[in-house]
Amino acid sequence: MADQQAGYDPFATSGTWVRTRAKLGIYALLSLFAAYYLLPLFVVILNSFRDLPEIAANGLIAWPRSFNPKGWYAAWDTYCVGGTCAGVKGNFYNSLRMTIPATLLSTAIGALNGYILSKWRFPGSGFVFGAITLGVFMPGQIALLPWAYILGQIGLTNSTYGLILVHTVQGLSFTTLFCRNFYVNIPDDLIKAARIDGAGFWRIFRKIILPLSPPILIVTVIWQFTGIWNEFLYGVVFTSGREQPITSALVALSTNGTNVRQYDVMSAAVLIAALPPLLIYFFGGRYFVRGLTQGAIK
Amino acid sequence: MTILAANHAEATAPPRSLSERLGAYLPQILLAPSIFASFVYVFLFSVWTFYVSLSNSSLLPTYDYVGFSHYASLWKSARWNIAYTNLFLFSSLYVAGALLIGLTLAIAIDQRVRFESAWRTIYLYPLAVSFVVTGTVWSWLYNPTSGIEFFMHGLGWSSFQFAWTTSRDLAIYVVVITGIWQSSGFAMALLLAGLRSVDQDLVKAAQIDGASVFRTYWRIILPAIRPIFIAVIVVLLQFAIKTFDLVLALTGGGPGISTTMPANFVYDLMFQRGQIAEGAAAAMMILAALALVLVPYGLWQVWRQQREAVRG
DSSP states (O other): OTTSOOSOOTTTTSOHHHHHHHHHHHHHHHHHHHHHHHHHHHHHHHHTTSOHHHHHHHOSSSOOSOOOTHHHHIIIIIOEETTEESTTHHHHHHHHHHHHHHHHHHHHHHHHHHHHHHHSOOTTHHHHHHHHHHGGGOOHHHHHHHHHHHHHHTTOTTSHHHHHHHHHHHHHHHHHHHHHHHHTTSOHHHHHHHHHTTOOHHHHIIIIIHHHOHHHHHHHHHHHHHHHHHOOHHHHHHOOGGGSOHHHHHHHHHTOOOSSOOHHHHHHHHHHHHHHHHHHHHHHHHHHHHHHHTTTOO | OHHHHHHHHHHHSOOOOHHHHHHHTHHHHHHHHHHHHHIIIIIIHHHHHHHHHTBOOSSSOOOOBOTTHHHHHHHHOHHHHHHHHHHHHHHHHHHHHHHHHHHHHHHHHTTTOTTHHHHHHHHHGGGGSOHHHHHHHHHHHHOTTTSHHHHHHHTTOTTOOOOGGGOTTTHHHHHHHHHHHHHHHHHHHHHHHHHHTSOHHHHHHHHHTTOOHHHIIIIIIHHHTHHHHHHHHHHHHHHHHHOOHHHHHHTTTOSTTTTOOHHHHHHIIIIISOOHHHHHHHHHHHHHHHHHHHHHHHHHHHHHHHHHHHHO
């Protein structure tokens, strides 16, 4: 797909001098943009290890002249957010306890839905697929009041379980879309042959569909994980204080209201919040892009 | 006689146990919870919010019908006026900027550069980071006393000014620039995949005819990937309409209320000011804006598929 070499070489017929100049121009352009994209990342990484007085004196964009990892300890363990001084570790764990189950649940359900909607079609299944995928486009603001009511009724307000429910239901539409569009390309003859051999619904799922699924399941898990981890609105509306996932807690942290901004601690906290999705992106980047291009390019 | 009848019945319709009959409907049964959840989430929630917007709810939802008066007061509100003006300004600049930068990068990467995957990884990583993180970090960099302005002064350019986040007129452009920073990699990735899917024979024919580089792109390659442009625009517009946490973390909607977006206004109405009905009305307007983008796109997709089916 995107890894193959390009076929079009605009400078194939140009002279060496033109080619060299064009290449230099292209690398200059790419480097300039790379600097723009990387600037914030470098700034937070460096500042999370600098001394606060040194940051105050030299500004945020400066080569570090001090090295001090205490910002990380403070951010993790002792920094005060909204009255409690226990750092962001609790919020980080909340995020893990919310994101992992919601990702696995929504992916499992999506795989099953995708299998049914592609290989066990029934009258109206196309409509059902359309209705489920509409959820992808729903703005969170529409769902706030109804969710608040439902979570209140079933006693899951201000709880990680409530957020798992919300994210699983919302995630369903994404995962069903991804999996259905992948499974649709598995030849129907394979399924027919298996059915003639007497294989049933579950057997076909286990023996044929699942072994072919790792590419799409990895894409789905990566997208669900980053999406749910990075989600802010539901976290901030349905939970508060110590129950909040880290992405939602971050805003309270940076608008803490103290006169001196503790850039060292805040940089570390921002990195702690950004690290899990970033790691997933750097190690699974290939699949990340594949998830992105899925559907948009047919 | 009875034996014969029994045999006959067995031959045509074997008696089926309850579990077997249920088994025939297993797919539908397994799908039922998802259908139910989606029905509730998509349809019931929309209707519910719509109904609240017609009620006189304030701090808590009530269901006394008052009609469209909240919509009327919403459209008269100065803050909503700012919010949707911002949305138009932000959407157009953000989509145009992300497309332009994304296309530039995609074309540059497509010139057989070395370390292609490294470049792509760098341009795309912002998409893996939350808007809250992006907004927080960029707000520090835009801060004149610690960020870019301070840095430029340190370099000796003491007249350099970059305090847009403190200006009511300029702060929205800071949101635009940051939004572009977050999303242009997305446009790049999709457009690059598109460039790679263009029929190479067409391109080579143009090259043999002596068409210039610019002409080849403008006349042959870019028109061939028009559907991808449209897909990217639709997705970016969708991001723009839903923009919420980026503004909250970057400017907090300020200075004053100058960078408020519709989604921020909904949040404030519902959870800061206790005007639930008006917040619901504003949320319905967001849904309407999304429908305005997505319904034509969906219809166009259907039309395109049918046309392709006819052509074979």
